Every structure is written in C-alpha cells, then in structure tokens.
Amino acid sequence: MNKSLGVILVILLVFSMVANLYFSLNYNDLVNNHNGLISDYDVLVNDHNGLINDYDGLVNDYNEMEKNYQEFRNEILFQSEENYTTVTIVYYTNFSMNQQIISLSIPYQKYDSYHKQSHPHWDTDNLEYARNYLTPNESEINQIVTSVKGLTQSQEELANSLLNLVQDKGQGLNIRYYPTTESKYPIETLVEMGGDCDTHSILYGTLMKAAGFEVLLLLSNEKLSDGTKHVAIAVHLENPPEYSLNDYKDLVLKNNGKNYYYAETTNAYWRVGDLPPKIEHLTFQILPL
Numbered sequence: 001m002n003k004s005l006g007v008i009l010v011i012l013l014v015f016s017m018v019a020n021l022y023f024s025l026n027y028n029d030l031v032n033n034h035n036g037l038i039s040d041y042d043v044l045v046n047d048h049n050g051l052i053n054d055y056d057g058l059v060n061d062y063n064e065m066e067k068n069y070q071e072f073r074n075e076i077l078f079q080s081e082e083n084y085t086t087v088t089i090v091y092y093t094n095f096s097m098n099q100q101i102i103s104l105s106i107p108y109q110k111y112d113s114y115h116k117q118s119h120p121h122w123d124t125d126n127l128e129y130a131r132n133y134l135t136p137n138e139s140e141i142n143q144i145v146t147s148v149k150g151l152t153q154s155q156e157e158l159a160n161s162l163l164n165l166v167q168d169k170g171q172g173l174n175i176r177y178y179p180t181t182e183s184k185y186p187i188e189t190l191v192e193m194g195g196d197c198d199t200h201s202i203l204y205g206t207l208m209k210a211a212g213f214e215v216l217l218l219l220s221n222e223k224l225s226d227g228t229k230h231v232a233i234a235v236h237l238e239n240p241p242e243y244s245l246n247d248y249k250d251l252v253l254k255n256n257g258k259n260y261y262y263a264e265t266t267n268a269y270w271r272v273g274d275l276p277p278k279i280e281h282l283t284f285q286i287l288p289l
Contacts, residue, residue, distance in 0.1 A: 083107065083108045083109065084105045084106065084107055084108065085105070085106045085107075085108055085111060085191050086103060086104070086105055086106075087103065087104045087105075087106055087190050087191060087193065088101060088102070088103045088104075088173050089101070089102050089103075089104075089165060089173060089174060089175065090169070090171065090172075090173040090174055091148075091161065091164045091165035091169075091174070092161070092164045093148070093151045093152055093157065093161040093164075094152075094157065094161075095157065095160055095243045095271065096160075096164065096269055096271075098151075100148075100151060100161075101173070102144060102147050102148075102165075104140050104143060104144070104190065106140055106187060106190060106191055110187055111187055111188065111191045114185040114187045114188050115188055117185070119182045119183055119184070119185075120132055120183075121182065121183075122183070123219070123229070124219065124221070124229075124285055127217070127219055127285060127287045128287060130183070130198075130202065130217055130287060130289075131287070131289060133183055133184070133185055133186070133202045133206075134186075134202065134205060134206050134209060134289060135185060135186050135187065135206055136206050136207075136209040136210040137210075138186065138187060138206075140187065140190065141186060141206055141207060141210045142210055144162075144165070144207060144210075145162070145207055145210045145211045148161050148162055148165065148211075149211065155237060155238060156237060156239075156241055156242060156243060156272065157243075158211060159208065159213065159235050159237065159263070159272045160243065160271050160272050162204065162207045162208060162211065163204060163263050163265065163270075163271070163272060164268070164269075165207070166200050166203050166204045166207070166265050167200070167264075167265060167266065167267060167268045167269070167270070168194070168200075168266060168267055168268060169268035169269070170268060174193075174268075175189065175190075175193055175194050175195075175200065175203070176193060176194035177194060177195075177196070177197070177200065177266045177267065178194055178195065178196070179196055179228075180195045180196040180199060183196075183198050183199060183202060184199045184202070185202075186202060186203045186206045186207075189202070189203045190203070196228075196231075197230055197231045197232065197265065197266050198231040200265035200266050201217060201218075201231045201232055201233050201265045202217075203265075204233050204263065204265045205217055205233050205289045208233070208235060209289060213235055213236065214235075214236040214258070214260075214288075215233055215234065215235055215236070215260070215288075215289050216233065216234040216253065216255060216260050216286045216287065216288055216289065217231070217233060217286070217287040217288075217289050218230075218231065218232045218233065218234055218253075218262070218284040218285070218286055218287075219231055219284060219285045219287070220279070220282040220283070220284055220285075221282070221283045221284065221285060222281065222282050222283065224279075230279055230282060232262060232263060232264055232265060232284075233262075233263045233265055234251075234253045234260035234261060234262055234263065234286070235260060235261050235263050235272050236258050236259065236260050236261075237259075237261055237272070240252075240259070240261070240273075241261055241271065241272050241273040243271055244261075244271050244272065244273030244274050245270075245271055245274050248270075248274045248275060248276070248277065249274075249275045249280065250262070250273040250274065250275060251273070251275040252273075253284070253286060255286060255288065261273040262274065262275050264276055
C-alpha cells in the first residue's frame with residue numbers, strides 16, 4: 001500500500017513537473033509572441049507616422065505649387081496685358097478741317113521682331129531695296145486704313161487724310177520728323193512715333209498700298225543743304241487734285257502713261273499735289289511701290 005502510494009506520488013510529481021515545464025514553455029512562447037507583436041505594432045506605428053509625415057509634406061508641396069502656379073499665371077496675364085504699346089495719333093480729315101484720333105495696340109513682340117530685322121540701306125544705285133520695308137498686309141496698317149476710309153468721302157480726301165496722319169504737325173500725339181541713321185519699318189515708325197523723310201514716306205506708301213492706291217517712291221538726285229537726299233511719295237489719282245493749296249505749284253510725274261501727284265510726308269498741312277518751294281529745284285528718281 002505504501003509502495004503503491006509512493007508510486008502514485010512519484011507519478012503525480014512527474015506529471016506536475018511535466019505540466020509546469022509545458023506551461024512554462026507555452027508562457028515563454030506567448031511572451032515572445034507578445035513582444036514580437038508589440039515590436040511589429042511599433043514598426044507599424046512608425047510607418048503610419050512616416051506616411052502621415054509624407055502626406056503632410058505632399059500637401060505642403062501641393063499648396064506651394066498651387067501658390068507658384070497662381071503667381072506665374074498672374075505674371076503671364078500681366079505680361080500679356082502689358083506687352084502692348086498703345087499708339088495714339090491725332091490727324092485731320094476733310095482737308096484739315098475735322099480733327100480725328102486713332103489709337104492702336106501694337107504687340108511689343110511684333111515691334112521687337114521688326115527692330116531686330118535687317119535694315120538694308122538704299123540709295124540711287126539700289127533703290128529697289130526700299131520695297132523691303134513695305135508691309136501693307138500688317139493688321140495695324142489695315143486698321144488705320146479701314147478707320148480713315150470710314151471717315152472720308154472721296155479718293156482725294158482719303159489720300160490727304162492718310163498723308164496728314166503721317167506728317168509732323170508740330171503738336172503732341174503725332175508722328176514727328178527727326179533725323180535717323182537708317183530706314184524703319186512702318187511698325188517701328190508707329191511705335192517710335194517718328195523718323196526721317198524716308199521713314200515717313202515708307203509709312204505713307206505702305207498705308208496707300210493697303211488702301212488700294214498706286215504710288216511711287218521718290219528719291220531726289222540732288223542733296224539738300226544738310227547733305228542728305230530727300231524722299232517723298234507720288235500718288236496716282238483718277239482725277240487731278242482739287243484741294244491742293246493754290247499758293248504753291250503742283251508737281252505731276254508721269255509713269256507708264258499715268259499721272260502721279262507729289263505728296264510731302266514730313267511737315268504738316270501740305271496736300272497731295274503741293275510742291276514745297278524749298279525743294280522746287282529737285283529732280284527725282286522714281287520707284288513704283
């Protein structure tokens with residue numbers, strides 16, 4: 001009996017030890033698993049925090065890009081509005097009786113393009129080079145012609161009104177006469193509001209061609225007192241001018257059987273046909289434009 005009891009006690013002891021060992025091992029596994037889960041959780045928390053930081057960074061970047069875009073857009077809009085030159089010219093229709101005002105918005109890029117182009121010199125031996133400066137198809141040229149046409153009643157009045165527009169009238173808001181070292185394209189003359197006799201003549205010739213007139217460019221064979229040659233335009237009219245000034249001679253030039261009437265483009269209030277007394281001695285080489 002005592003022996004059997006001892007065996008039972010031994011068995012119970014062994015079972016208890018085995019059970020303790022088993023539960024001890026499971027506990028350690030659970031602790032390790034728990035610690036592993038805590039570690040994984042910490043990693044996930046760090047990853048989550050990192051993603052939140054990345055998101056916040058992206059939001060800040062987006063806001064900065066949006067701000068830069070708006071600033072850039074506003075700058076572009078400002079530049080597109082500002083990169084125009086407004087040209088305002090006072091001139092007269094109805095043979096110097098009615099004052100008119102015309103305003104043009106000329107893109108600076110267009111002016112700059114002409115300004116950077118070649119400006120070939122022309123003279124007696126290469127007068128045809130002057131044709132390079134004619135731009136009758138430019139929108140601003142046609143805007144002027146259309147506007148002036150709408151305010152005039154006859155071919156002669158239109159020719160004189162366009163002539164008055166390019167002349168230096170000695171007042172503000174007009175195309176001034178001043179010496180230049182080279183010819184100008186009409187857009188340059190409009191933006192810079194002036195130039196030499198060749199510059200005024202090229203502008204007038206361009207306007208007249210755009211208006212449908214036949215015109216000649218005139219280059220004097222003789223020099224003026226300042227050592228320069230004079231440049232002007234002659235205009236073909238269907239009938240002789242009726243409104244040229246009575247106090248001055250008319251100059252009529254023949255080309256291909258047609259009459260062309262002198263037009264002084266520099267100083268004001270000369271009309272088509274009038275020959276200023278100071279240049280009565282000049283003879284001219286002609287170039288059909």
